Amino acid sequence: MADEKSLHFLEEIVERDLKEGKYTGIATRFPPEPNGYLHLGHAKSICLNFGLALKYGGFTNLRFDDTNPTTEETEYVESIKEDVRWLGYNWANEFYASDYFEQLYTFALRLIDKGLAYVDDSSSEDMATQKGTPTKPGVANQYRSRSIEENRQLFTDMRAGKYKDGEKVLRAKIDMAHVNMLMRDPVIYRIKHAHHHRTGDAWCIYPMYDFAHGQSDSIEKITHSICTLEFVPHRELYDWCIQKLEIYPSHQYEFARLNVTYTVMSKRKLLTLVNEKYVNGWDDPRMPTLSGMRRRGYTPESIREFCDKIGVAKRENLIDIGLLEFCVREHLNKIALRRMVVFNPIKVVLTNYPEGQEEILTSENNPEDPSTGVREMPFGKELFIEADDFMEVPAKKYFRLAPGQMARLKSAFIIKCDTFVKDANGSITELHCTYVPESRSGSDTSGLSVKGVIHWVSARHAVPVEVRQYDRLFRVEDPALIGELADALHPDSIKVTTAMAEPALQSATKADRFQFMRTGYFCLDADASEKKLIFNRTVTLKDMWAKETAKGK
RNA sequence: UGUCCUAUGGUGUAAUGGUAACACUGCAGAUUUUGAUUCUGCCUUUCUAGGUUCGAAUCCUAGUAGGACAACCA
Numbered sequence: 310m311a312d313e314k315s316l317h318f319l320e321e322i323v324e325r326d327l328k329e330g331k332y333t334g335i336a337t338r339f340p341p342e343p344n345g346y347l348h349l350g351h352a353k354s355i356c357l358n359f360g361l362a363l364k365y366g367g368f369t370n371l372r373f374d375d376t377n378p379t380t381e382e383t384e385y386v387e388s389i390k391e392d393v394r395w396l397g398y399n400w401a402n403e404f405y406a407s408d409y410f411e412q413l414y415t416f417a418l419r420l421i422d423k424g425l426a427y428v429d430d431s432s433s434e435d436m437a438t439q440k441g442t443p444t445k446p447g448v449a450n451q452y453r454s455r456s457i458e459e460n461r462q463l464f465t466d467m468r469a470g471k472y473k474d475g476e477k478v479l480r481a482k483i484d485m486a487h488v489n490m491l492m493r494d495p496v497i498y499r500i501k502h503a504h505h506h507r508t509g510d511a512w513c514i515y516p517m518y519d520f521a522h523g524q525s526d527s528i529e530k531i532t533h534s535i536c537t538l539e540f541v542p543h544r545e546l547y548d549w550c551i552q553k554l555e556i557y558p559s560h561q562y563e564f565a566r567l568n569v570t571y572t573v574m575s576k577r578k579l580l581t582l583v584n585e586k587y588v589n590g591w592d593d594p595r596m597p598t599l600s601g602m603r604r605r606g607y608t609p610e611s612i613r614e615f616c617d618k619i620g621v622a623k624r625e626n627l628i629d630i631g632l633l634e635f636c637v638r639e640h641l642n643k644i645a646l647r648r649m650v651v652f653n654p655i656k657v658v659l660t661n662y663p664e665g666q667e668e669i670l671t672s673e674n675n676p677e678d679p680s681t682g683v684r685e686m687p688f689g690k691e692l693f694i695e696a697d698d699f700m701e702v703p704a705k706k707y708f709r710l711a712p713g714q715m716a717r718l719k720s721a722f723i724i725k726c727d728t729f730v731k732d733a734n735g736s737i738t739e740l741h742c743t744y745v746p747e748s749r750s751g752s753d754t755s756g757l758s759v760k761g762v763i764h765w766v767s768a769r770h771a772v773p774v775e776v777r778q779y780d781r782l783f784r785v786e787d788p789a790l791i792g793e794l795a796d797a798l799h800p801d802s803i804k805v806t807t808a809m810a811e812p813a814l815q816s817a818t819k820a821d822r823f824q825f826m827r828t829g830y831f832c833l834d835a836d837a838s839e840k841k842l843i844f845n846r847t848v849t850l851k852d853m854w855a856k857e858t859a860k861g862k
Numbered sequence: 863u864g865u866c867c868u869a870u871g872g873u874g875u876a877a878u879g880g881u882a883a884c885a886c887u888g889c890a891g892a893u894u895u896u897g898a899u900u901c902u903g904c905c906u907u908u909c910u911a912g913g914u915u916c917g918a919a920u921c922c923u924a925g926u927a928g929g930a931c932a933a934c935c936a
Contacts, residue, residue, distance in 0.1 A: 496914080
């Protein structure tokens with residue numbers, strides 16, 4: 310019996326519309342501009358739009374808002390499609406605003422014929438001046454009173470390529486003194502002699518967002534057009550166009566965009582990170598892009614769960630990145646295969662283990678999911694363990710190895726540290742331990758009980774692998790508050806080291822998710838090859854001991 | 863010195879005029895062959911001032927705070 314989850318405000322609107330019989334089914338759309346890669350903020354929008362249609366019976370179109378040929382590229386179209394699919398959603402139709410250019414042009418003519426649009430020859434500077442400010446009304450210029458015939462001719466000539474970029478624009482004729490700046494005769498068409506990624510050189514005039522988006526919604530009979538809060542002032546213009554054009558009345562609703570601590574979500578800033586080479590491309594595992602997160606090892610399930618948990622509302626928010634990490638740990642804990650990898654090895658010699666002997670031990674692949682079975686681990690006289698798992702002088706509450714102390718090697722034997730060897734620098738290089746033969750996991754008759762359990766690999770069988778340990782990209786909670794993006798960067802957002810892995814990892818595939826026991830969740834990186842295994846750390850395991858030791862400092 | 867949007871624990875989100883709750887975080891404990899997971903408990907909340915009402919987080923008014931709006935970007 311699942312408890313009723315309360316509805317967010319958009320679900321309430323949809324339910325009310327459905328109940329009142331306004332619609333029999335809903336239609337939404339996800340409308341990215343193909344000028345960058347999708348990020349976590351887009352995921353929120355995708356989950357919302359597709360989720361609503363899925364929940365209430367309807368469909369979602371993927372519509373590329375490609376009205377600005379100078380910034381848009383096919384490369385982005387492909388990545389966007391891949392990311393939406395990866396997140397787990399299927400669009401009903403793949404559309405482009407550019408599919409509607411001819412229709413939109415007709416709409417513009419309709420406005421002209423109604424005396425609701427005019428061609429303006431002003432420079433953009435002059436237009437800005439004439440527009441006034443939020444507190445000062447704008448003023449009309451001489452072009453505003455051009456005749457319908459003249460406007461028609463001029464606009465037709467604009468399309469025919471008779472003018473250069475910036476020479477003329479088409480403006481809606483609304484109200485230069487309107488309290489909403491966007492209603493002060495907004496530009497709806499501009500001249501751009503530029504190659505468009507889909508329409509090629511067919512057009513030299515392109516509609517502005519406000520004369521393309523709502524109309525596209527209307528053409529597709531979108532019932533609920535959902536966007537972020539910064540478009541609230543556009544709604545008035547959105548409705549004006551639909552009303553004057555007398556076309557299908559789609560409605561716009563706005564929600565608060567996603568912000569996450571220690572990251573940035575603006576396309577401009579992400580582009581800067583890529584262009585200035587602060588990261589290695591859009592899919593750098595430190596990026597909050599979906600391609601970056603995918604490469605890092607995030608699962609679509611965990612991202613969807615995150616989007617569900619953060620909710621949908623209208624107030625500005627800054628979500629703790631810890632919630633994202635919680636979501637991915639929660640999922641990975643259920644599906645990741647357990648493996649042992651020693652990051653900072655010291656050698657352990659089992660002095661009472663017969664010389665030359667080896668045996669095969671087994672260990673669960675995933676205790677959360679017994680159906681995943683076990684894998685085999687070779688065991689021998691010489692092992693590697695984590696340097697951190699030994700303390701010459703144990704701290705209080707430390708219950709791993711120390712001189713005279715015992716610990717269990719996970720899935721193997723209990724060992725006791727007898728002596729240790731130091732090198733010339735005073736750092737510990739080797740531990741000499743004795744193992745308890747009758748303490749073998751699964752058939753332990755030793756009667757001993759030890760609290761410390763540590764991971765290990767057989768020295769002779771250990772496989773060196775590269776591990777890329779990522780940390781947050783920014784050192785401050787809200788990088789937007791720092792003027793220069795570079796100043797907000799975390800200096801150690803990536804640490805590359807070589808670690809010693811158990812042999813089972815040699816058969817890792819790119820689809821596998823691993824938990825390196827007691828360390829974190831990892832996956833094979835795209836750069837990995839048969840010869841060289843490279844693992845990305847998706848997220849660390851929660852570490853209460855680290856917290857405990859930090860307290861003392 | 864305009865218009866619009868928003869205001870609930872540290873962070874998010876509920877409560878739809880009738881006992882302020884859920885998740886994350888934090889803290890404490892139990893279990894544990896991962897100091898993980900799991901489980902238990904605890905801390906902490908309605909921006910301010912008026913008003914309406916038997917009763918207000920919820921409705922009204924004013925204030926305060928934050929955000930948006932002056933691209934031929936979306």
